[in-house]
Amino acid sequence: MIDYWPLVGIALVVLGFALRFNPLLVVAVAAIATGLLAHMPFLKVLGVLGHGFNENRTVTLIYIVLPVIGLLERYGLQQQARALIGRMRGATVGRVLVLYLGFRQIFAALGLTSVAGQAQTVRPLVAPMALAAAEKEHGELDEDTAEHVKAMSAATDNVGLFFGEDIFIAISSILLIQGALKAYGIELTPFELSVWAIPSAICAFLIQASRLLWMDRRLRRRGR
Amino acid sequence: MTDIHYLLAGLIFASFAVSSVRDTDNPKRWGNAAFWALVAVSFWLGDILGDTANGVLVLALVGLAGVHALGRSAGESTSTEERQTFSERYGNRLFLPALIIPFTAFIGTLLFTYTPLKSSGLIDPKSVTLVLLGVGVVIALILSYVWLRPPPLAAVDEGGRLANAIGWALVLPQMLAALGAVFAAAGIGTTIGALAGEVIPHGSVFLAVLLYGLGMVVFTMIMGNAFAAFPVMVAAIGVPILIHEDGGRAAVIGAVGMLTGYCGTLMTPMAANFNIVPAALLELRNQYGVVKVQVATAIPLLICNILILYFAGFHL
Numbered sequence: 001m002i003d004y005w006p007l008v009g010i011a012l013v014v015l016g017f018a019l020r021f022n023p024l025l026v027v028a029v030a031a032i033a034t035g036l037l038a039h040m041p042f043l044k045v046l047g048v049l050g051h052g053f054n055e056n057r058t059v060t061l062i063y064i065v066l067p068v069i070g071l072l073e074r075y076g077l078q079q080q081a082r083a084l085i086g087r088m089r090g091a092t093v094g095r096v097l098v099l100y101l102g103f104r105q106i107f108a109a110l111g112l113t114s115v116a117g118q119a120q121t122v123r124p125l126v127a128p129m130a131l132a133a134a135e136k137e138h139g140e141l142d143e144d145t146a147e148h149v150k151a152m153s154a155a156t157d158n159v160g161l162f163f164g165e166d167i168f169i170a171i172s173s174i175l176l177i178q179g180a181l182k183a184y185g186i187e188l189t190p191f192e193l194s195v196w197a198i199p200s201a202i203c204a205f206l207i208q209a210s211r212l213l214w215m216d217r218r219l220r221r222r223g224r
Numbered sequence: 225m226t227d228i229h230y231l232l233a234g235l236i237f238a239s240f241a242v243s244s245v246r247d248t249d250n251p252k253r254w255g256n257a258a259f260w261a262l263v264a265v266s267f268w269l270g271d272i273l274g275d276t277a278n279g280v281l282v283l284a285l286v287g288l289a290g291v292h293a294l295g296r297s298a299g300e301s302t303s304t305e306e307r308q309t310f311s312e313r314y315g316n317r318l319f320l321p322a323l324i325i326p327f328t329a330f331i332g333t334l335l336f337t338y339t340p341l342k343s344s345g346l347i348d349p350k351s352v353t354l355v356l357l358g359v360g361v362v363i364a365l366i367l368s369y370v371w372l373r374p375p376p377l378a379a380v381d382e383g384g385r386l387a388n389a390i391g392w393a394l395v396l397p398q399m400l401a402a403l404g405a406v407f408a409a410a411g412i413g414t415t416i417g418a419l420a421g422e423v424i425p426h427g428s429v430f431l432a433v434l435l436y437g438l439g440m441v442v443f444t445m446i447m448g449n450a451f452a453a454f455p456v457m458v459a460a461i462g463v464p465i466l467i468h469e470d471g472g473r474a475a476v477i478g479a480v481g482m483l484t485g486y487c488g489t490l491m492t493p494m495a496a497n498f499n500i501v502p503a504a505l506l507e508l509r510n511q512y513g514v515v516k517v518q519v520a521t522a523i524p525l526l527i528c529n530i531l532i533l534y535f536a537g538f539h540l
Binding site for chain 2: 002003004006007009010013017022023024025027028030031034035037038040043045046047048049050051052053054055056057058059060061062063064065066067068069070071072073074075076077078079080081083084111112113114115116118119120121122123124125127143147148150151152153154155157158159162163166170172173174176177178180181184186188192193194195196197199200203204207208211
């Protein structure tokens with residue numbers, strides 16, 4: 001008989017996020033509830049949580065770039081990113097982001113996943129450039145449009161990264177797939193796996209790029 | 225020597241704490257300072273503290289965030305007009321320090337992958353990107369100080385300003401990873417795998433593919449991470465049904481199965497480093513703003529992936 005009680009933890013996460021409690025609090029409560037429902041003593045749950053947190057410090061390490069980005073912003077980095085786009089002819093918000101999408105996917109496919117990212121490139125460069133391109137063509141943006149352009153900049157980075165990186169043979173997810181299948185006696189080379197990441201990568205590019213160019217059209221129509 | 229990037233990270237988070245204390249206009253400055261100081265302690269001493277003490281540290285972080293002890297900083301160091309003037313003075317050279325970080329990652333990765341450096345054993349392959357990130361940050365900081373000659377504590381204050389703009393969301397991804405560890409210890413994966421196993425339709429390849437794909441998406445959305453979902457779905461459906469029973473192509477089931485999970489990553493707030501932190505970084509009003517715009521990409525892409533699984537896995 002399977003014990004379904006620990007699944008209550010998942011329900012707590014969904015509920016807590018939906019009711020907009022502080023997410024850190026939601027996650028901690030869900031973790032402790034899940035552990036207790038799985039008949040772990042409290043100290044054991046606390047230990048697993050602490051161990052898991054400590055083992056995953058690398059996830060937070062990326063934010064050591066903040067002093068550099070902040071310092072450059074103090075001296076006008078975002079303004080300069082805008083000025084650069086302002087001088088370019090034919091730069092629309094959609095085209096700027098499609099170009100970024102392409103670069104992001106190609107670099108990720110070459111194993112260079114950390115050359116870009118939300119903190120390193122999207123906040124200081126990509127989002128200001130996208131906003132500048134939109135403003136150049138459509139004038140001052142209302143708040144909703146500006147919010148949409150910024151969100152699309154972040155989304156473009158994510159799509160480019162997720163659907164580019166698996167083409168690289170030495171990325172951790174390919175190694176994970178290889179290892180998981182090997183446990184069942186299915187031997188595959190990383191190359192066999194990464195080749196099959198290409199069709200999805202092409203679909204991802206086509207879908208996201210059409211949405212971005214569609215956004216150009218919609219902004220133009222709204223302007224008239 | 226191997227953990228030098230943790231020392232550097234601890235130092236930078238400690239500097240966020242210092243900057244928070246200096247921000248005298250902010251009524252919640254002590255809450256901010258305590259939060260970043262705890263993160264710094266975690267980077268410096270995490271491996272010495274032991275699991276229980278680390279757990280207590282986690283609860284302290286959660287407590288500070290839970291009672292809303294953190295607050296955004298009020299002002300900006302330089303006005304928009306000043307920034308405009310600076311940007312005209314320094315021009316495109318401002319991009320240079322910003323590009324040093326990706327450039328260091330680029331050159332470093334190439335050097336590491338394609339030269340004997342890899343086998344020299346000087347750098348642990350698992351932490352090479354982190355070490356390169358640290359090196360890039362240090363070079364960029366030195367260059368910026370030499371060239372722009374900012375006030376001595378400018379980098380501290382600017383870093384702290386950005387960190388406080390993101391706030392508690394900055395440690396949410398790490399916290400979710402810790403939740404994943406608890407889920408794993410509680411056997412959630414096995415339970416979900418068993419649930420999925422019970423509803424498998426035998427005999428219909430398409431339905432089995434559909435269930436495998438949707439299972440990847442839903443489980444990824446719950447865990448915030450396709451890596452946690454993949455082994456479970458492979459054990460429940462991928463290997464026994466799709467590969468063994470229906471004779472599907474293993475490389476497709478593996479590779480495209482994982483990518484189907486990534487469609488789930490695009491649609492969940494649980495993948496906080498991709499979906500929630502950017503909303504804070506870009507100062508969006510809606511903390512779910514990024515997830516919201518990603519759904520319209522994720523769903524058509526999910527359909528494409530399921531079709532690829534079906535046709536490339538079974539009919540090519």
